[in-house]
Amino acid sequence: xxAIGHVRSPYQITASIPKGLxxxxxxxxxxxxxxxxxxxxxxxxGFSHLYVLxxxxxxxxxxxxxxxxxxxxxxxxxxxxxxxxxxxxxxxLSVVExxxxxxxxxxVRGVDMLDGSPILDxxxxxxxxxxxxxxxxxxxxxxxRAQAEGEG
Amino acid sequence: xxAIGHVRSPYQITASIPKGLxxxxxxxxxxxxxxxxxxxxxxxxGFSHLYVLxxxxxxxxxxxxxxxxxxxxxxxxxxxxxxxxxxxxxxxLSVVExxxxxxxxxxVRGVDMLDGSPILDxxxxxxxxxxxxxxxxxxxxxxxRAQAEGEG
Numbered sequence: 001x002x003a004i005g006h007v008r009s010p011y012q013i014t015a016s017i018p019k020g021l022x023x024x025x026x027x028x029x030x031x032x033x034x035x036x037x038x039x040x041x042x043x044x045x046g047f048s049h050l051y052v053l054x055x056x057x058x059x060x061x062x063x064x065x066x067x068x069x070x071x072x073x074x075x076x077x078x079x080x081x082x083x084x085x086x087x088x089x090x091x092x093l094s095v096v097e098x099x100x101x102x103x104x105x106x107x108v109r110g111v112d113m114l115d116g117s118p119i120l121d122x123x124x125x126x127x128x129x130x131x132x133x134x135x136x137x138x139x140x141x142x143x144x145r146a147q148a149e150g151e152g
Numbered sequence: 153x154x155a156i157g158h159v160r161s162p163y164q165i166t167a168s169i170p171k172g173l174x175x176x177x178x179x180x181x182x183x184x185x186x187x188x189x190x191x192x193x194x195x196x197x198g199f200s201h202l203y204v205l206x207x208x209x210x211x212x213x214x215x216x217x218x219x220x221x222x223x224x225x226x227x228x229x230x231x232x233x234x235x236x237x238x239x240x241x242x243x244x245l246s247v248v249e250x251x252x253x254x255x256x257x258x259x260v261r262g263v264d265m266l267d268g269s270p271i272l273d274x275x276x277x278x279x280x281x282x283x284x285x286x287x288x289x290x291x292x293x294x295x296x297r298a299q300a301e302g303e304g
Binding site for chain 1: 153154156185189191192193194195196197198199200201203205218219228229230231232233234235239240241243245247272273274275276277278279280281282283285286287288289290291292293
């Protein structure tokens with residue numbers, strides 16, 4: 001595996017990235033692709049959204065347990081049922097909106113990455129599961145509990 | 153990077169996997185997670201859909217050009233604007249529907265992987281971009297051309 005580029009984002013430290021229930025990702029940034037890979041971007045401008053596969057490269061050593069404690073819940077969950085950065089392979093996946101292209105730079109909205117994160121791949125975002133078919137497991141339960149507590 | 157498990161799918165060779173315009177992926181299969189990673193599946197049953205990050209492990213050597221010739225179009229496109237398996241890093245991404253769990257096995261629908269493909273990560277599928285906001289670039293253009301030819 002080798003980086004095809006790096007993320008330019010407003011976030012220098014993990015604590016700056018919005019997290020937890022109701023967090024939204026509207027920040028803008030740039031996917032700076034290395035010049036040698038620029039030919040692979042041909043026709044990417046036609047897509048509104050992209051998948052970005054990137055690397056959690058600032059994990060703490062020894063952080064690779066299989067149970068995660070996400071900021072959106074006070075209960076633990078299996079790491080594969082979360083987006084925790086501490087996972088067996090430090091692979092991250094983001095969906096971003098493509099705002100424009102300047103040569104080997106892709107201006108995007110929706111970055112939730114740290115500045116300088118290595119990018120491994122970019123793919124077009126093609127289809128959505130109809131929202132009414134998506135069940136969100138413990139996340140929906142945590143939202144319901146938080147709402148009930150807010151009303152209690 | 154290490155495999156956390158392997159895909160069991162009905163497809164033994166690439167030619168069996170539905171491809172091109174209008175291809176649908178309804179095949180069922182199993183994500184067989186290695187026993188040592190089973191604790192990481194806790195609470196995954198609550199999610200209807202999963203992202204599976206896996207490896208294109210049967211690419212031809214020297215296949216790493218940056219221009220792809222997808223089966224859905226007679227025109228070439230940059231590899232990052234396609235889902236071609238021949239890409240700088242052989243990373244694949246699929247969205248599957250979770251049908252059920254048997255221990256370390258996840259029964260899923262929508263497999264487009266070859267039998268035995270190594271799995272690197274599983275993440276919950278949480279949100280969809282509203283379908284009316286998704287632009288699909290050259291794929292929509294190729295569909296329109298194919299339709300016009302069919303009517304011509």
